[in-house]
Amino acid sequence: MRIANPLSVAELVRSGPLAEARPLGTAGLDGEVHSVRLLDELAPVTTGIAHAVLVVTERAARGGWTVEATVRTAWERAAACVVIPASSAATSTELVASRLGVPVLAVDRSTQDVGLELAAAVARPDAARAVVTARCANRLAEAGASARPILGVLNRELPGVDVALVTPSGAIAAGRTSAARLWGECAAAAATDAGAPEATLAANRLVSAPVPGPGRREFGHLVALVHGYSTGWAATVRGVLRLAAGLLTGWASTTRLQAEREPRVAAVTLRRILSGIGEESTAPVPGDGAVSQSPRPEDTTAELRLASWGWPTTGPMVAVAVVPATVEPAASPEPGVAAAPPAPGPDGATSVIDHSREVNAVWSRHLTTTLIPYADGWVSCHAVSEQAGFHTRLVRQVEDAVHELAPLVELVAGVGRVETGTARLAATIRSSWEAARDARSCGPGAVVRAGTLGPRRLLAGIPAELVGPAREVLADVLAADPDRVLITTLAVVLDHGGSVQEAAARLGVHRNTVTARLDRLRSLGADPQSPQQRLALHLACHLLREQPGTEDS
């Protein structure tokens, strides 16, 4: 009688009656087991042994030659494996077993007893697998909601199965590379974002289960490479993966919540990740004084952590930096260069940390990543899609998020350059941060892509320290102009190349009014027509316009 979905040798060895057997040669564990034959005498068996476990009893195992002859028979007749008494195992037995690719299992217990247990297991494969599922469920419950222990349980308890957690971008986050590599190859061959079809996976002995992430996000896939593949065993593995997927979803949600509720920890974690990737970040950690008191980030791999934030861990990626619109960010985190401290004020570094939860709450309505505090702002990273209009959509989503956050805090954002792989994560973050700083020159709510500002980058790069000298240059004007009418007029005239008519149109007043204000300015020592003063006055106006209370009306 043919058994549906028979057990494989690997299942018997890793979790069945042969779990305590000493394997002599590990090749051929993929074979299906249909029956058990007890060999109690020396007479050679020739029929009915295909896919059978040949159990050589103590009575029949008269020395190494009987074992080797049985191994040979198993090889010639396509038996599944050979079980022998441990006392009959010799060095040459292992050599022959390896050469012929026949698994030989040496048992210390009575071969008669082992044979009976094997027969029971082989006759009821579903029952044997239910035991595996139940044991895995118990072990998973004991492991708790943490990714690495969960993967450890899966790889330890599923016999002959390599399990990995892969991110949506196809990178391995935890587990064994063999499964992740094959999964990636199948996905590449299928050339779809949705991964390879089920039939392709089965042909490659792969089983997978999706791991939903928090919200709308896909956290990743649990992927299993099943060495002893059979339909029934694959179904069992898939069931166990689904059990684990639920726990992983819980873990990912908890981790993301932690990042939002404990932004200082998340900031430290990001800095450590960037350090581990190879570029020491010198960016100040918001509220750095509290870092030493903050809890140490969980000992999790960088890939897992990034995945839990929804950040890509492989392939092309782009960072988005979000900073307060009216606070000059600290200096670019160039390696070895001391960062400038964030400007003090109500929107300084500490307030960034304080706003993290609300900012992320709004952010998650528009984008699928988590914002992590970085310098005096936040940063996130996104996988770059090859679909047309990706950058346009990304900029629009960021603009929407920044706009919705405006009542809480006025922000600008920068989209960094596209880089490939986590080794370049720091590079795309840095370029996004520079873009965000550039965006400040465009006013609140601006979103600027790196490298798109042109000559305006020079103005954006003017240090905030020059605000003081600018005030000194225009000290008389500022003293006589409490409502900022004169200084605004001066800036607009300079913006329009000294054209009174265009300035009047921009300001919405009569040209004579502009002329009168210019006369007043000249009397206070500020002449926009003077070649010696024009550049300095324009620069001073630009700097003061960036400060609160000096904006163009």
Next chain:
Amino acid sequence: MTASPPSPSAPPPRDQITLDELDDLVIGAELFSSGGGGTDGPADSLLDWARQALARGPVRLLGPDRNPGQAPEAHADDPGNRAQHPDCVAVLLVGTPTMLEEHLPTGNETRAAVAALERWTGGSLRAIAPLNIAGVNCLPAVITAAQLDLPLLDIDGMGRGFPLVEQTTYALDGIDPTPLAVAGGNGEVVVVDQPAASLESMLRPLVLGCGGWVICACYPARVSRFLRAGIPGSINRAIQAGHALRHPGDTTSDGHALARRLGGRLLCRGRVVDVEYSPDRRSTTSHPASVSSLVIEEAERARRIVRLEAHNEILLALADGGVIGSVPDIICLVGQHFRRVIDIEQVTPGLDVDVILLPAAHHWHTAPGMALAGPAAFGLPELGNRPCA
């Protein structure tokens, strides 16, 4: 048995054995012991005894295909050995050659055994036959023939070595091993006349009682019957094999060439990697046997794992678990470097050997022959020889 192909250096068939042929005979006979009963050390006394006997003069060799006129009644019709008085007996040493070193022979044992059997059967011997040609067991017949000045039949009853006296082509032809006579070193002379079926159980205690070895005269029959039942040319074959081993020439590095010269084929050339002894399995067969196994890793071709299973003699050869040779064919070990036959008791891991199979005489490949001396007779299943990868 397949005769050895003629070799340019092979000696011509001999009509007699002299001291000059003794070394070739003994070394060649080792080959037919199938891994058991080597001559290093334990057989010195037997060899000395043979030298002293041959010093009196050569021993004439008689065979069915040579000197037919010198063998009285060689081709006469002889329906049964009881119909006429026997004029020939097979002579052998029963026991261990090692005990012969501790309990030296007086030199009269051969005469005493033959004389006792002559008295019991009433016949007068005109020739002596070897019981087997394996190792030093070829010598008692030579010694007896020399001491009694009788011709020696160029035959033997095994073509190799077997543990039981009744495992012979003589028995296959219907010659009864009994009555037989044994003579021990202390002057014991015992005539045993009983059914052959229980001979072993009677003979072994008798040997122990006589000090561990006896000279045994058995299979009383007519010369013509012996010539018909025996494996022809055994003595000359051993001499030629011994000559080939003592003068290997260009076969030192070519195991196939040596095997062909010996009339067999090379099973494996390799290095011994393991020697297993299983004293607890001595009683698994009805044979008194020391069970051991050799594991050899092939040095060429597929680098197979070759296992030789021995119960005193090598009975079975497996390559990767597949049978490549089994009893009754002769499986023997020859050292690669010195071209000497190696006793399984002398084998140690690291030894480089050629495993050579010499086909058994055709008598053994008949159904009665397989029943008497095939694998089943040694408690082995009929695994069958299969070509191996």
